[in-house]
Amino acid sequence: MENNVNTGTAKQILHLGNGGEPPSLDPHLSTAVNSGNIISALLEGLVTPDPVTLKPVPGVAASWDISDDLTTYTFHLNPAARWSNGDPVQASDFIYAWQRLLMPTLAAEYVYQLFVIENAEAFYKGEIDDFREVGVSAVDKFTLKVKLNAPTAYFLSLLSHPSTFPVHPETIQKHGDIDDPGNLWTRAGNYVGNGPFVLTEWALNRIVRVEKNPYYWDAKTVRLQEVRFYPIDNFVTEERMFRSNTLHLTAGVPEEKIAVYVRDNSGLINISPYLGTYFYRFNVNQPPFDDSRVRRALSMAINRQQIVSAVTKGGQIPAYNLTPANTLGYTPTAKIPFDIKAARRLMAESGYPQGKGFPKVELLYNTSEGHRKIAIAIQQMWKIALGIEIRLYNQDWKAFLETEKNGDFSIARGGWIGDYLDPNSFLDMFLTNSGNNRTGWSNQEYDQLIKQSGRIAEMDDRFELFQQAEKILVDESPIMPIYNYTAIYLKSPDVKGWYGNVLNKHPLKYVYLERDN
Amino acid sequence: MLKFIGFRILQAIPVLLVVIFVTFLLVRMAPGGPFDEEKAVSPYVLEKLNERYNLDAPLSEQFFDYLSGILQGDFGPSFKFPTRSVTEMIATGLPITFELAFYAMLVALFIGISAGLLAAIRPNTAQDYVPMSIAMIGICMPSFLMGPILVLIFGIWLEWLPVSGWGYSPGDKILPAITLGSTYAAYIARLTRGSMLEVLSQDYIRTARAKGLSTQTIIFKHALKGGLLPVVSFLGPAIAGLLSGSFVVETIFQIPGLGRFYVQAAFNRDYTMIMGTTIFFSVLIIFFNLLSDIIVAYLNPRLKLGNKK
Numbered sequence: 083m084e085n086n087v088n089t090g091t092a093k094q095i096l097h098l099g100n101g102g103e104p105p106s107l108d109p110h111l112s113t114a115v116n117s118g119n120i121i122s123a124l125l126e127g128l129v130t131p132d133p134v135t136l137k138p139v140p141g142v143a144a145s146w147d148i149s150d151d152l153t154t155y156t157f158h159l160n161p162a163a164r165w166s167n168g169d170p171v172q173a174s175d176f177i178y179a180w181q182r183l184l185m186p187t188l189a190a191e192y193v194y195q196l197f198v199i200e201n202a203e204a205f206y207k208g209e210i211d212d213f214r215e216v217g218v219s220a221v222d223k224f225t226l227k228v229k230l231n232a233p234t235a236y237f238l239s240l241l242s243h244p245s246t247f248p249v250h251p252e253t254i255q256k257h258g259d260i261d262d263p264g265n266l267w268t269r270a271g272n273y274v275g276n277g278p279f280v281l282t283e284w285a286l287n288r289i290v291r292v293e294k295n296p297y298y299w300d301a302k303t304v305r306l307q308e309v310r311f312y313p314i315d316n317f318v319t320e321e322r323m324f325r326s327n328t329l330h331l332t333a334g335v336p337e338e339k340i341a342v343y344v345r346d347n348s349g350l351i352n353i354s355p356y357l358g359t360y361f362y363r364f365n366v367n368q369p370p371f372d373d374s375r376v377r378r379a380l381s382m383a384i385n386r387q388q389i390v391s392a393v394t395k396g397g398q399i400p401a402y403n404l405t406p407a408n409t410l411g412y413t414p415t416a417k418i419p420f421d422i423k424a425a426r427r428l429m430a431e432s433g434y435p436q437g438k439g440f441p442k443v444e445l446l447y448n449t450s451e452g453h454r455k456i457a458i459a460i461q462q463m464w465k466i467a468l469g470i471e472i473r474l475y476n477q478d479w480k481a482f483l484e485t486e487k488n489g490d491f492s493i494a495r496g497g498w499i500g501d502y503l504d505p506n507s508f509l510d511m512f513l514t515n516s517g518n519n520r521t522g523w524s525n526q527e528y529d530q531l532i533k534q535s536g537r538i539a540e541m542d543d544r545f546e547l548f549q550q551a552e553k554i555l556v557d558e559s560p561i562m563p564i565y566n567y568t569a570i571y572l573k574s575p576d577v578k579g580w581y582g583n584v585l586n587k588h589p590l591k592y593v594y595l596e597r598d599n
Numbered sequence: 600m601l602k603f604i605g606f607r608i609l610q611a612i613p614v615l616l617v618v619i620f621v622t623f624l625l626v627r628m629a630p631g632g633p634f635d636e637e638k639a640v641s642p643y644v645l646e647k648l649n650e651r652y653n654l655d656a657p658l659s660e661q662f663f664d665y666l667s668g669i670l671q672g673d674f675g676p677s678f679k680f681p682t683r684s685v686t687e688m689i690a691t692g693l694p695i696t697f698e699l700a701f702y703a704m705l706v707a708l709f710i711g712i713s714a715g716l717l718a719a720i721r722p723n724t725a726q727d728y729v730p731m732s733i734a735m736i737g738i739c740m741p742s743f744l745m746g747p748i749l750v751l752i753f754g755i756w757l758e759w760l761p762v763s764g765w766g767y768s769p770g771d772k773i774l775p776a777i778t779l780g781s782t783y784a785a786y787i788a789r790l791t792r793g794s795m796l797e798v799l800s801q802d803y804i805r806t807a808r809a810k811g812l813s814t815q816t817i818i819f820k821h822a823l824k825g826g827l828l829p830v831v832s833f834l835g836p837a838i839a840g841l842l843s844g845s846f847v848v849e850t851i852f853q854i855p856g857l858g859r860f861y862v863q864a865a866f867n868r869d870y871t872m873i874m875g876t877t878i879f880f881s882v883l884i885i886f887f888n889l890l891s892d893i894i895v896a897y898l899n900p901r902l903k904l905g906n907k908k
Contacts, residue, residue, distance in 0.1 A: 102863075105680050113636065189647035191640050207643070263651070263681035286683065286691045287855035288765075315863070316850050319763060322747070323853065326754055326762040480631025480868045487635070497637065517639030 085327035091576040091595040094307040099323065099332040102315035103287050107268040109247040110183045110190050116333075118244050120311055123292050123590045124275035125247040128157050128176070128226070129238055133592045134581045136503050138238040142171050142248065142276065143226075152233035152539040159224040164297040165250050166273075166280045173220035175248040181213050182254075183245060187261040192245035195501075198237060200229045233539035236410075236504035242587075243502060250274040278304045278591040287313055298591075305579075305594035324350075324572045330595070331580075332572040337452050340396045340570060350572050353397040354582030357406055358499035358567035359508065360398070362445070362460075365492050366560050367522040370434070370441055377559040379428035381418045383467040384460055386564060393459050394452070396570050401563035403552055405508045406584070412505045412545045416553035418563070422467045429468055437469025444473045447495035448482035456564070457495070486520055496520075496561065503585060505548045506535065512555060523560030574598075604893065611885045618881045619669075619874070623662055626873050633678040633868045652678060652870075665874065674878075675871040679864070685875035692857030693879075695765060699779060699848070699856060700841035702772055706780030707787055707837070712830070714784070715791025716818065719826075722796060730788060737785030746778040746851035763853035771852075779848045783837050787830055795826040828899055835891025839884035 086097045101116040109121050128146075129138035143157040163171040180199075183190050184206045197203040200217030204210045217229030230237060240246055249267075253274040258265035266272060270291075273281040278300070279292035290311040294304055312329065314320040317336040323329045335343065335351060343351035364371040364380075371377055386400035399407075402417035426436075434440045445461065447453040454476065461472050472493070477485060486494050498518075500507040509532055510516060514524040531551040535544045555561070569586040575598035580588050634640050634648050649655045653664060668675060674685035714730035721727055753774060754762035761771040798804065799822055807817050846858035857876065864872035 103680070106682065108682075111681065113638070186643075186647060189644050189651060191636075191638075191644055193644065194641070264676050264684075266682055268682055285855070286680075286688065287859060312853070314853055316853075318747070319851055319853055322750055322755065322762045326758070328761070328763060477630070479866065480635050481629070482631070483635040483637070484631040487639070517641055520639075 087327040087330055087574055087576065090330060091574075091597055094305060094595055096306050096309045096331070096577070096590070096593065096595060097329050098309060098311050099314045099320045099329050099334075100290070100311040101313070101333045103313040104290065104311075106263075107273070107281070107284065107290075108263070108265070109244040109249065110179070110188060110192075111263055112244055113191050116311075116313065120290055120292070121244045121247065122277070122587070123279040123309060124273065124277045124281055125244070125249070126163075126277045127243070127247045128159075128241045130589055130591075131239075131242045131583075131585070131587055133579070133587075133589050134583060136239075136583050136585055136587065138242060141242070142176075146238075153230045155228045155230070155237065156221070157226040157228070159226065160299055161224055162299040163276060164299060165276050166295050166297050167250070167253075168297055169250070169252075169274075170223075171248060171276050172223050173226040174223075175251060176226055177213075177218055177220060178251045179248045180218055180246070181216075182249065182260055184213075184216070185261050188263070190245065192243070195240050195243060195245045198230050198232075198234045198240070200231055232537040234536065235539065235541060235544060236502050236506060239502040239504060248276065250276075279306075279309060282308075289313075300591065304591045306590060309590055321572065324574075327574075329572075330574045330577050335396075335570050335572055337394075337396075343572070344395075344397075349575065351570065352573050352582060353568050353570050354586075355399065355406065355584055356499070356567040356569040356586050357409065357503065357507075357584040358497060359401050359404055359406060360456075360495075360497050360564045360567060361401070361404070362562045362564065363486070363491075363494045363496045363521045364560055364562065365489060365494070365522060367489060368492060370432070370443070371492060373432050374558050375428045375432045376434070377562070378418070378557075379425040379432070379468065380464060381559050381562040382421050382425040382428070384463045384562070384564075385420060387420075388463075389456060389459055390565050393455050394565065397568045398565040399568070401566045403556055404512075404561065404563055405505045405548070405552065406500075406566045409500070409505050409508070409584075410503050411541070412548060414505075414552040415549055416556040418556050418559065425468060429470075434468075434470070437471075440468075440470045442471065442473060443492040444475055445493045445495075446482065446485060446491045447474070447476050448479045449476040453495055460564075489520070489522060494520075497567075499567070500585070505545070506532070509535075509548060509551055509555075512560065521560040523558065525554055525558060528554045600893070600896070603896075604889070607889050607892070611882075611889075614885065615878065615881055619666070619878060620662070622874055622877045623665065626868070626870050627658065629868065631868055633870060635868075669878070674875040677864075677869055677872045679867045679869040679872065685871050688860055688872065689857060689875060689879055692855060692860050695854060696842055696845050696849070696856035696858055699765075699772070699775055699845055699854060700838060702776035703780035703783065703841055704834075704838065706776050707783035708830075710780070710784035711787025712791050712827070714788035715795060716823075718788070718792040719795035719799060720814070720818070722792075727792075731792065734785040734788040737781050738789075740781070742778050742782065742847045743851065745781055746774070746848060749774050749778055750851070765852070765854040765856075775848050775852045775854060778851070779841060779845060783841065786833065786837070790829045790833055791826065794829045795822060798822045798826045824898065828895060831898060832891055832895050834894075835888040836884075838887045839880075842883055843880045 090097050100119055104117040104120055105114050106112045106117055107121055109125055112121055126141045128141055128143040130141040132139050142159055142163045144160040145158045147156045183193055184202055201215050205216050219227050221227050253267050254260055257267040257272055270281045270284045278295055278298045280295045282293050283291035293308045317334045320332045321336055321339055324332050364377045366372055390398040390400055403414040405414050407413040445457055447457050457474050464470050464472055485491055511518045513529050513532055528551050531547045535547040538544050576595050578596050579592040579594050677683045677685055718727040718730050750762045753760045760774055761768055764771045807821050845856055846862045849856045849859045861876040
């Protein structure tokens with residue numbers, strides 16, 4: 083029968099569910115995952131992630147040298163790298179792009195990604211005006227030198243994040259101001275990129291279509307002729323499209339269907355660890371959670387294994403600490419135990435034996451059936467184990483964020499997906515002045531450890547500092563980790579060269595379609 | 600008649616102003632702002648963003664700026680989709696929503712009037728009970744249930760029709776039109792039945808029967824015009840409802856219409872987009888109510904609007 087999957091596989095056209103409508107295709111302004119997926123097909127950074135290990139492999143930079151003190155990177159650009167209009171990709175294009183990202187008037191949310199570069203933050207904050215003082219310079223047309231504040235072990239991983247991608251200066255200038263978010267250079271027909279694909283159609287809420295870029299330096303690796311991204315914000319609709327062979331791949335799976343696909347053993351469902359942690363935040367500024375013993379007790383009293391096997395059922399991994407295991411080879415050793423007896427003792431010590439006298443507290447989550455089920459399970463576990471009553475309440479996403487930001491909660495649901503493959507992407511969240519902390523928790527020793535880890539080059543030494551920090555986090559328990567996420571999606575057996583990896587990033591240059599018999 | 604229309608249009612202006620004012624206030628009172636995300640935006644960036652979209656100005660200034668903008672036809676840029684203007688988004692989504700509503704209306708009228716007539720011709724028989732029970736189910740069955748059931752049967756099991764999309768293949772408009780139209784078909788069937796029963800019991804119909812006219816002639820030539828009056832007055836609100844209520848069907852079938860933008864804008868706190876779509880839908884509702892009033896006046900000689908002396 084004629085359908086997208088059959089004709090697509092024959093013609094190397096990939097049909098892909100991509101979550102909702104991408105808000106922007108501008109690498110410097112995009113924050114959404116669905117935008118990032120498309121931008122990574124249209125543009126390429128200095129390095130690209132290996133599709134399996136995510137280790138940085140050459141992108142625009144054919145090679146790079148790192149100084150002995152690990153603070154200066156010299157990138158040798160591949161002279162064969164071209165923009166989709168045939169122009170060569172030059173060191174100056176990166177300087178232009180990074181200066182653009184750092185312009186305060188652009189108001190880019192991911193600007194902090196570049197703050198590891200010398201003077202970048204000062205330029206952004208207006209403390210210096212001359213961009214030449216920022217630690218990035220062109221040695222010649224194809225050599226880019228970057229000076230960092232400190233050895234930053236994850237610097238290369240940052241370079242495969244869209245916010246650090248180059249843009250084509252003439253194209254931006256042709257279509258508007260450099261710092262205008264409404265600049266129409268991102269429209270099909272205007273877009274000049276340097277990635278494996280070029281933008282050929284962007285129809286609002288309908289489709290984004292990209293085709294193979296003949297100018298791409300590594301075009302011989304690229305086997306797909308075309309990729310069609312469908313903005314489908316409803317997993318149920320998406321699953322029906324997959325079942326009728328309209329899509330090769332989905333962005334997600336409706337919760338109630340996960341178990342069905344796992345049971346039928348068709349091999350269509352893919353579940354792989356995803357670099358993210360689902361947790362609850364305690365508001366440490368309010369009783370009873372100003373007492374770390376109470377926070378620990380609550381965290382010790384829940385059966386995480388039961389939550390993932392009976393409630394979420396998507397192969398999630400119980401989490402007993404913040405950073406997911408094996409993040410760049412780091413696995414935290416400190417763990418919050420599952421120990422109801424000890425939890426009861428702690429509660430008694432803090433003045434709530436058998437839960438007596440425990441104030442009425444509320445558990446806040448953003449409206450969603452999935453969050454509700456987990457909250458109910460935990461509410462029951464606490465009631466049975468500790469004899470305390472927790473009230474549940476939910477708010478729509480934006481209202482939830484505001485309530486949480488204002489500290490107007492006792493316990494609130496949280497989730498975090500790592501931006502790059504490094505424990506720092508998780509642990510810097512609970513620095514005292516971090517905007518993502520939102521628990522009110524502050525620990526000087528913790529802050530010191532994390533800051534120090536940024537100045538050290540040797541990985542094992544850094545990991546040792548992270549282990550100490552993680553132990554503080556477990557002991558003090560401003561948060562209660564629940565599980566580590568998994569990426570769950572449906573994939574046609576025709577899709578090859580698509581691997582599960584912890585960032586759920588799938589460079590499309592390696593993907594191809596082949597009838598699976 | 601012209602006087603009546605002119606008066607109704609004048610009446611619409613204060614209504615619209617109130618709509619704009621109330622919506623403007625309500626969206627800003629809703630907790631959470633357009634730039635709140637899981638990954639916190641730094642206060643510095645937030646300040647720049649508020650500056651860019653004039654959100655740091657006093658409310659009254661924002662309101663009058665907005666008002667003067669829309670008087671010049673400028674609804675501003677969408678906050679969520681920075682390269683799209685609200686006008687562009689409405690212009691993209693509206694024709695699709697209109698087309699969907701049009702097909703749905705055809706479905707509703709065809710099924711609704713046929714079923715209503717069948718029932719009215721032989722009241723209190725199986726010919727009445729069966730279509731009316733189905734109509735009752737149709738009224739009760741929400742489109743988020745009806746849509747997936749139709750998709751399952753005709754899209755996935757029988758593979759006759761596409762399960763999603765709009766304008767990719769000729770068949771992809773059928774299921775959305777039926778899903779959206781069926782609820783209204785049910786209403787129209789009940790309205791038609793009721794008013795036809797009333798008309799059919801009137802003297803002039805009896806006279807027609809006595810003259811020996813065929814049932815067909817009586818129904819289609821004499822009774823239908825009067826019998827459809829309530830249906831016509833229902834059409835105005837129905838079309839407005841179809842347009843603004845198409846969100847569920849657009850989501851189920853992955854249709855890039857205005858309904859989806861409208862609801863997404865509310866979740867995103869996309870202030871300009873919420874304002875633009877609300878104003879737009881208000882104008883449509885006012886317009887279609889006016890239109891159906893005019894048609895009713897035209898069909899019903901007893902109502903002579905605007906000619907009251």
